Amino acid sequence: MESTQQLQEKAREIQERLGPQIEEAKRGLSDLNTRIKTFVRERPGVCLLGALALGFVVGRIASRR
């Protein structure tokens, strides 16, 4: 019984400690996602060509191994 309470206490403590950090990380990732999407939508041709070139380089490196 006591161990259950201790575990609950511990879980609550961890949640309180990590909660804000997880929220912050979530917000940061969401912001990054929005910025990337905006960038891609503003310059679709450049992004597609960049991805194509990157894939080509990776494929070239992989084929040389």
Added chain:
Amino acid sequence: MDEQERAGNGAHGNQRPGIGARVEHISSSAQQVWTEARGVASDLKEAVDLDRRMEEHPYAMLGAAAAVGYILGGGLLTSMTGTLIRLGLKVAALPWIKDELWILAGNAVASFGSRPSSSSSSEAASPGTGASTR
């Protein structure tokens, strides 16, 4: 034999079309080809609708472009392809695994929370019924 036929095999006829007429003919043909090519390109662009696809699925389009580049770079028949496919499968399975873990954790927490009170009450009432309820 009319004039046009004679103009076609200029080596035998006496009346050759002038250079100007030939240039004009070639120019009009080239213009026609150019117009048709532009029409085909416009139709293709409309059919593919790249802008809308980029608007709706930016990451998927970037991934597709990178995959095309990878294949063009000659990476298809390499060991890295297998590694990438395995990694992709694992990433695709992540949401399913997460859901399963959430369900397991929820069940564990529910059983963990309900066990002491129910067992203590059932043991207090009748010691034999505790095992039958589990």
